[in-house]
Amino acid sequence: MNLFTDIRALVLSAIGALQAEGTLPEGLNTAPVTVEPPRDPLHGDMATNAAMVLAKPARLKPRDIAEALATRIASDPRVSSAEVAGPGFLNLRLAPSLWQALPRAVLDRGADFGRSGMGQGAKVNVEYVSANPTGPLHVGHTRGAVFGDALASLLDFAGYEVTREYYINDGGAQVDVLARSVYLRYLEAHGQAVEFADGTYPGEYLIAVGEKLKERVGDRFLNTGEQVWLEEVRDFATAEMMDLIREDLAMLGVRMDRFFSEKSLYGTGRIEAAIESLKDKGLIYRGVLEPPKGKTPEDWEPREQTLFKSTEHGDDVDRPIMKSDGAWTYFSPDIAYHYDKVQRGYDQLIDVFGADHGGYVKRMKAAVSALSDGQTPLDVKLIQLVKLFKNGEPFKMSKRAGTFVTLRDVVEEVGPDVTRFVMLTRKNDAPLDFDFDKAIEQSRDNPVFYVQYAHARVCSVMRKAAQAGVDVSDAALSAADLSVLSHEAELGLMKKLAEWPRLIEIAAKGHEPHKVAIWLNELASDLHGLWNRGHDDPTLRFLQDDPATSQSKIALARAVAVVISAGLGILGVTPMEEMR
Template structure:
């Protein structure tokens, strides 16, 4: 149940009645009418600007329209008061019974409460992580992985048809470097003393890959030419690194629906297809770029290239897509990849990138706009994560040597803590991750505070069952829940469906983490009322009916918390 959708339906019914009566014109367009919580809660529960929006259409003064609407709205059974303010704003106060019904809805719906049809089944491609397959995931990938996964979950809950995708960069020079690095470790596995030249990957994780290759091939490549071993090391080394990456992501609770290989763009001719589309539309030409602004590189020379008219679509300059030697640029492959997404039916595309890729956004948006009139791309940048231990920076990995791996973080604090904390800041804001603080059992640690609320409800329910036997929460008398704190909790839960829709529309899953913390905080405050007033305790051994109604409220809170945690990819804990 979305209260704002429900109020809109009631408003439309009232307008239809007034139209039938001749008090207002029929068929007024209400799509621009805002139905919001008032900025000042003392003004009521719902604020409507309908009278102001409809004034021009109706050719009436806003105050006159507001008066007509107020009279009809106040007659609704679930409305306790309606006030007209200022030039024609309408403030509504809803009756306690309206809020109490939320408890029944949550108990009936379970964690599906808040599911929305906003997305209407629209296909959305969310591409995230897409790290080069040259080693294990590092902490810099964690935030993008969690953000992308939570965003995909959120969009799914909001009614979109979501595909989670990983783009494997397996066609670039970095794969040749990986192959040579693996081959050196392969020789090392056979007992040869090696030195890792500058420019190759030195990580000890490659020893595991080399051991696997030695078990597969024995000493077959020890005396082989580079032409023989390079293709094998390139292919199998990449596969082994992707196995490692999949394993790391699984530890974080991240699973993709599609792993798309860049190599297939080259082998399938998809790059040429995408360029042909742009050429047919007149956006490809042969030309010479101006030298870079500022200090000109010593090796820069004017040469004719195949260029895309990116500047025509908002980019800073036109962009090369084919070099003078005929090779396609990385940008050409990226264009082809997004063209492939588009012809797979994804008009709506979301990419999650690291903050260092910000300069690439304009050209990619330009390409989408040029080749797909109804396509859209939203790029979300994730800022860096700084690791601390008791306030001191963490600088070195035992396994990778030069960076902290994703697995090291997850192994130390757990998947759920890692995921929740990564979503306690907006994606484009820096985030500090202190190992000690994220495991702290206090109100200052949001993941603990939210999980504790869920576990506390389970503990209370066990206590209630011990006192009164099995509880039929669906049959509880929620009409007895009239305390200010109880009504407040109901109002917060009623906001959950709208939170799902607004966070999904904004592509901001961190809003869910904030919402859950606020709801958990309100529940803990409600529970603590019983410390000073025993009559307000949730479990009363001498009063089964009050216990039943309060446990229905508590269980509905836990259900909404669980619903939100599932969006974040966090498992609700049963006990702590």
């Protein structure tokens, strides 16, 4: 049940009727016509821009179109009034019975209320986290993991077929540095004094890995050169780090459908195949690039390179894919990886990158556009930094990690629910301040507490009603007389519930799961507001002396709890049944 979709269909039907009678010309594009909540609730329940967007192509005044539409739309029994405002906006007020039907619709559909078929089963690959396998995940990875996971759940709820994917960056020089760092811990496990040179990883998390390596190989690697141990230690250390990363993600409730190894692209012909695909399209050539911005001819040495014509697909400059020594640039395996995604038949690709990858966006979009002949869109979502605070001060670095605060540090401090919700209270490309004290504070200012408390309040009412002998099963509540829910505060809460299906489609279309968190906070606020008004007006209390009236009131509260539970499920947060 999506009232906004239903009323938009009514508006389009009215437009069609006006075309049939000759008031409006045929062939008008109605795609821009919207029906949405008005900016000011005092203006009505819904507003449409139909007259404004149709005026120019119809060569009519917007107000004339709006008045003709108002007459048509007002005759529908679902509409109590249609009023023209300003130059031609049309404000609608709906019959109370439409809002009063909302709780029943929610209870009948349960957690599936608001699910959308918008995605039509299109296959979407969401790649996120994809941290170098050189240590535990840090707080920046945490935000990316939460965002990517919530986005994947949101898209699934909106009718897409989603794959959650992690790209293991195990093909570069950083894994050699990891191997050397683990080797030092291995020597340490044998009682040797070691010194971590610049560039190696000194974190304490590698102590256990060094000890495991000792258990595995004994003293076989002692007093030997890298040519003996580097490859084996690299594979061993990478596997250990990926186990650690999986454990970190599990703490946060994140589980991937697929892990893809960068290393699997090397020596298998897969990079060559991707580049050959671009070559077949005439997009690979030998050439010389212009000096980068800020470089002068005096400090820039031009050299011929193998280049990808990324400018033909929207990039600012063409990009090197092969170094002068014949080795691939770091961009080439990324091209091959996305070529693999394209070949797997995804309808859409989404990459979740850290903010430091902003300069990488255009070239990656260009590559996917070229590889798919423009058929597979790539959306890159950049995750801005997280600043941690505790006791009013910046949160200190982790000893375990050596140089940064880990995902594990954050989750152990406040739990996975708080971590996930707080990480989604701001848009992904906006900086986020994470205050540990506020995150666990039980107050209106703590959004996760406020939303979970709303759900717990409803559960408390239902327990008390059941103890009083009231049947509070969803079937019984759905059968209650909902026409008694006529107070403005009750109608306001039902109007908020009506926004849920629309909100899902808007958030999914924009790849913006933070909108779910913000909306849930607004819904919780409306529920708490109705609860508080019951202190002064006993008729608004959910528990009444008459069991039938209690069922009607509780049906609304239960519907709110169902939607909160569904929304928190998208965010990966547990709906609480009681809070202490």
